[in-house]
Amino acid sequence: xxxxxxxxxxxxxxxxxxxxxxxxxxxxxxxxxxxxxxxxxxxxxxxxxxxxxxxxxxxxxxxxxxxxxxxxxxxxxxxxxxxxxxxxxxxxxxxxxxxxxxxxxxxxxxxxxxxxxxxxxxxxxxxxxxxxxxxxxxxxxxxxxxxxxxxxxxxxxxxxxxxxxxxxxxxxxxxxxxxxxxxxxxxxxxxxxxxxxxxxxxxxxxxxxxxxxxxxxxxxxxxxxxxxxx
Amino acid sequence: xxxxxxxxxxxxxxxxxxxxxxxxxxxxxxxxxxxxxxxxxxxxxxxxxxxxxxxxxxxxxxxxxxxxxxxxxxxxxxxxxxxxxxxxxxxxxxxxxxxxxxxxxxxxxxxxxxxxxxxxxxxxxxxxxxxxxxxxxxxxxxxxxxxxxxxxxxxxxxxxxxxxxxxxxxxxxxxxxxxxxxxxxxxxxxxxxxxxxxxxxxxxxxxxxxxxxxxxxxxxxxxxxxxxxx
DNA sequence: TAATGTGAAACCGTTCACAGCT
DNA sequence: AGCTGTGAACGGTTTCACATTA
Numbered sequence: 001x002x003x004x005x006x007x008x009x010x011x012x013x014x015x016x017x018x019x020x021x022x023x024x025x026x027x028x029x030x031x032x033x034x035x036x037x038x039x040x041x042x043x044x045x046x047x048x049x050x051x052x053x054x055x056x057x058x059x060x061x062x063x064x065x066x067x068x069x070x071x072x073x074x075x076x077x078x079x080x081x082x083x084x085x086x087x088x089x090x091x092x093x094x095x096x097x098x099x100x101x102x103x104x105x106x107x108x109x110x111x112x113x114x115x116x117x118x119x120x121x122x123x124x125x126x127x128x129x130x131x132x133x134x135x136x137x138x139x140x141x142x143x144x145x146x147x148x149x150x151x152x153x154x155x156x157x158x159x160x161x162x163x164x165x166x167x168x169x170x171x172x173x174x175x176x177x178x179x180x181x182x183x184x185x186x187x188x189x190x191x192x193x194x195x196x197x198x199x200x201x202x203x204x205x206x207x208x209x210x211x212x213x214x215x216x217x218x219x220x221x222x223x224x225x226x227x228x229x230x
Numbered sequence: 231x232x233x234x235x236x237x238x239x240x241x242x243x244x245x246x247x248x249x250x251x252x253x254x255x256x257x258x259x260x261x262x263x264x265x266x267x268x269x270x271x272x273x274x275x276x277x278x279x280x281x282x283x284x285x286x287x288x289x290x291x292x293x294x295x296x297x298x299x300x301x302x303x304x305x306x307x308x309x310x311x312x313x314x315x316x317x318x319x320x321x322x323x324x325x326x327x328x329x330x331x332x333x334x335x336x337x338x339x340x341x342x343x344x345x346x347x348x349x350x351x352x353x354x355x356x357x358x359x360x361x362x363x364x365x366x367x368x369x370x371x372x373x374x375x376x377x378x379x380x381x382x383x384x385x386x387x388x389x390x391x392x393x394x395x396x397x398x399x400x401x402x403x404x405x406x407x408x409x410x411x412x413x414x415x416x417x418x419x420x421x422x423x424x425x426x427x428x429x430x431x432x433x434x435x436x437x438x439x440x441x442x443x444x445x446x447x448x449x450x451x452x453x454x455x456x457x458x459x460x
Numbered sequence: 461t462a463a464t465g466t467g468a469a470a471c472c473g474t475t476c477a478c479a480g481c482t
Numbered sequence: 483a484g485c486t487g488t489g490a491a492c493g494g495t496t497t498c499a500c501a502t503t504a
Contacts, residue, residue, distance in 0.1 A: 015473055019441050023434035027416055041485065049418050053485095054475055061487055069481040069486040087440035094436075101335035108331040111416060111433045117440075156439060180443040182435055186257055186341060188279055196442035198435050203341045204253035205428050206324075206412055209386060210317035210347075211249050212426035213410040245495060271463060283463095284497060291465055299464040299503045462504095470497070481486080 014085070018059050024049040025059070026082045033075050041072030092117045093154040095178065097169055098161035099124040099139055102184055106158055107134040120152050145169075149176040156180045163187040244315070248289050254279040255289070256312045263305050271302030322347045323384040325408065327399055328391035329354040329369055332414060336388055337364040350382050375399075379406040386410045393417040 014022075028048040032040065042056040060067065065081040067073040083089055094112075096103055096119050106112070107122060124130065125142040132139055140148050157178045161169055166185035173181060180196030183189055186204075189197055244252075258278040262270065272286040290297065295311040297303040313319055324342075326333055326349050336342070337352060354360065355372040362369050370378050387408045391399055396415035403411060410426030413419055416434075419427055 013472095014441075014445075017473070019438055020434065022441075023431065023437045024418065026437075027431075027434075028418070043485090052475075054477095055473095057486060058474075058488085067486055070484045071482075072485070085441065086437045087444050088437070090440070090444075092436075092440060101331075101338040105331035105335040106432070109432060112436055115433045115437060117433075117436050155443065156436075180439045182439050188254065188258070196439055198439040198442065200430065200432075200435050201253065201257075202336070202339060202430075203345045203347075204250065204257075205430055206322075206342055206347050206386075207253045207256075207316045207318070207345060208249055209410045209412050209426055209428040210320070210322060211252075211315070212428065213385065214317050214320075215244075243494090247495070273463085282497075285495095287464065288466085288496075297464050300462045301504070302463065463502105464504095465502080466500090468498085470495105472495080473493090475492070476490085477488100479486105479488090482484090 014062055018062065019086075021049065021051065021055070021059055022063070022082050022086055025056075026079065026086065026088070029075055029079050029082070033079060037075055039072050039074045042067070045073070088116050090116065092156055093152065094119045094156045094158060095145075095149055095152070095154040095173075096122040096137070096158045096160065097124075097142075097145070097173070098159065098165075098185075099126070099129050099134070100160060100162075103158075103160040104134060106160060107137050117156070119158070120154055121148055123148070146172060146176045149173070149178065154178065156182065159183045159185055159189075161185055244292055248292065249316075251279065251281065251285070251289055252293070252312050252316055255286075256309065256316065256318070259305055259309050259312070263309060267305055269302050269304045272297070275303070318346050320346065322386055323382065324349045324386045324388060325375075325379055325382070325384040325403075326352040326367070326388045326390065327354075327372075327375070327403070328389065328395075329356070329359050329364070330390060330392075333388075333390040334364060336390060337367050347386070349388070350384055351378055353378070376402060376406045379403070379408065383407065386412065389413045389415055389419075391415055 025045060028045065042053040042060070046053040046056045060073065060078070063081055063085050065073065065078055094117050096106060099107070099122050103122065103124070107119060112119065119137050122134065122137050122139045123142050123145045124139055127141070129139045130141045155178070157173045157180070159166060159170060159173070159181050163186045166183065166187040167190055170181060170183070170189040170191055174191055174195055181189065181191070183197060183199045186201050191197060255275060258275065272283040272290070276283040276286045290303065290308070293311055293315050295303065295308055324347050326336060329337070329352050333352065333354070337349060342349065349367050352364065352367050352369045353372050353375045354369055357371070359369045360371045385408070387403045387410070389396060389400060389403070389411050393416045396413065396417040397420055400411060400413070400419040400421055404421055404425055411419065411421070413427060413429045414432070416431050421427060
C-alpha cells in the first residue's frame with residue numbers, strides 16, 4: 001500500500017498491487033490510442049489485462065480518473081491520469097551500474113526511454129568498457145561513480161552488478177544522492193529506509209513459474225460473471 | 231494463493247506472496263550454507279530478507295518445515311524443504327525464444343542453471359544467429375521451433391521477443407506442449423488457462439520504482455516489536 | 461530458557477450488488 | 483439504457499500473543 005495525492009491534494013491510498021496494474025493499463029491504453037481508439041469501458045480494459053471489470057473501476061476511481069456513466073472512459077484522459085500517478089510526466093534521469101550482458105540489454109532497450117526514463121550514464125569496473133558508449137550512453141569507470149552522479153544528478157539507478165558487489169555499490173549510490181534503485185542483483189540490499197527499492201530476480205521469477213506449473217494452479221483470471229440485474 | 235502437497239500428501243495452501251519469499255529464503259540459506267552456517271532462528275532469517283520473524287515462522291510452518299523449539303532451524307533441512315516446494319529438485323528444461331540483447335543476457339546468466347533451470351535450445355528469426363550457439367546453447371530458426379520443442383520437450387519457455395510477436399509465439403509454444411512461460415515482452419499473452427505465465431516487464435518495474443519514490447513511502451519493512459512477555 | 465508453531469484478531473484488497481448519472 | 487462509482491460483504495494474508503516443546 002502506498003500513498004498519493006489526488007487532484008485536490010488530499011492524501012489517498014493506492015494498493016501496491018494496483019500500482020502494478022496501472023502500468024499495464026497504461027501500456028494497453030497507449031497502444032489503443034496509437035490505433036485511434038478514443039474511448040472504452042471498464043469491461044474492455046479489463047479483458048485486455050485479464051482482470052475483472054470491478055477491479056478496473058475500483059482502480060480508476062481510486063486515482064480519481066473520471067469516467068462517464070453509461071459510456072465509459074476517454075482514452076486520452078486515462079493515459080493522462082495514470083501517467084500522472086506513475087510519474088510518466090516527470091522526465092526521470094537514471095544511472096546504470098554494471099555493463100555486463102544484462103546491463104547492455106537494458107541500455108539497448110527502448111521501452112524505458114519511451115516511458116520517460118532516460119539513462120544518462122553507465123558505470124563499470126572493466127577498463128575495456130570505460131570510455132566507450134552504448135546507444136549514446138557513455139560508460140564511466142566505477143571509481144568515478146560518486147563524482148559523476150554528483151554532477152549529473154540522476155534520481156534513479158539500475159543495479160546490474162554481480163550479487164557480491166551489490167550491497168557495496170548500493171550504499172555508494174545512496175550516499176551519492178540516488179533516491180531509488182531497480183535491483184537486478186540476487187541480493188537483499190541494506191539501505192536507508194527512505195530509499196525506494198524494487199527487486200527483480202530472474203531466478204526467483206523462474207522459480208515462481210515452476211511453482212505455478214507444478215501446483216497445477218492455472219494463473220487463470222477473470223472470475224466474476226458481472227452482475228446481471230434480476 | 232496456490233496449492234501444494236505436504237509431506238503426507240494432503241493438500242495445503244501456500245499464499246502466493248509466500249512463494250516469492252520462498253525464493254528469497256532459499257537464496258539466503260544457500261549463501262549461509264556455503265559459508266558454513268549450520269542453523270539459524272526465525273529472527274535471523276527474517277532480518278536477511280527484511281520481513282518480520284512471524285512471517286518467517288508462518289511461511290516455514292506452512293510448508294511443513296520443522297524447526298526445534300528453543301533452538302531454530304537447520305540450514306540444510308530448510309534448503310531441502312523449500313527447494314522441494316519450489317521445484318528446485320526437478321531439473322527443468324527450458325527453451326528461450328528471442329536472442330536479442332535480453333535473450334543473450336539470459337543465455338549468459340548462470341543463476342538460472344544454478345537453480346536447476348537448463349536452457350536446452352534457443353530460437354530466433356535472424357538467420358545470422360541460426361546455427362551459432364551462446365554458452366553452449368544452440369540457436370535454431372524460428373520456423374523450426376515447434377519441431378525442435380517436440381523433440382527436446384522442454385517444460386518451460388522464456389519469451390524475449392518484441393511485443394508485436396509475443397502473442398503469436400506464445401500460442402505456438404502452448405501448442406508445442408510448453409507448460410509455462412516466463413514473459414519479458416510488454417504484452418498480455420492470451421493463453422489457455424491451464425498454462426502458467428509469469429510476466430516481467432522492465433518498464434513496469436521502473437514505473438513501480440518511480441511511484442515508490444514519488445509517493446514517499448519507504449519500502450521500509452520490519453514493523454513488529456516481537457512480543458516480550460509481560 | 462528460548463524459540464517454535466498456531467489459534468484468533470486485525471488488516472487489506474477484491475468482489476458483489478446496486479444506486480446514481482448521463 | 484447502460485455503465486460508472488462505491489458501500490458493504492467476503493476472503494485471504496499478516497500480525498499478535500501465547501501455549502508448547504526441546
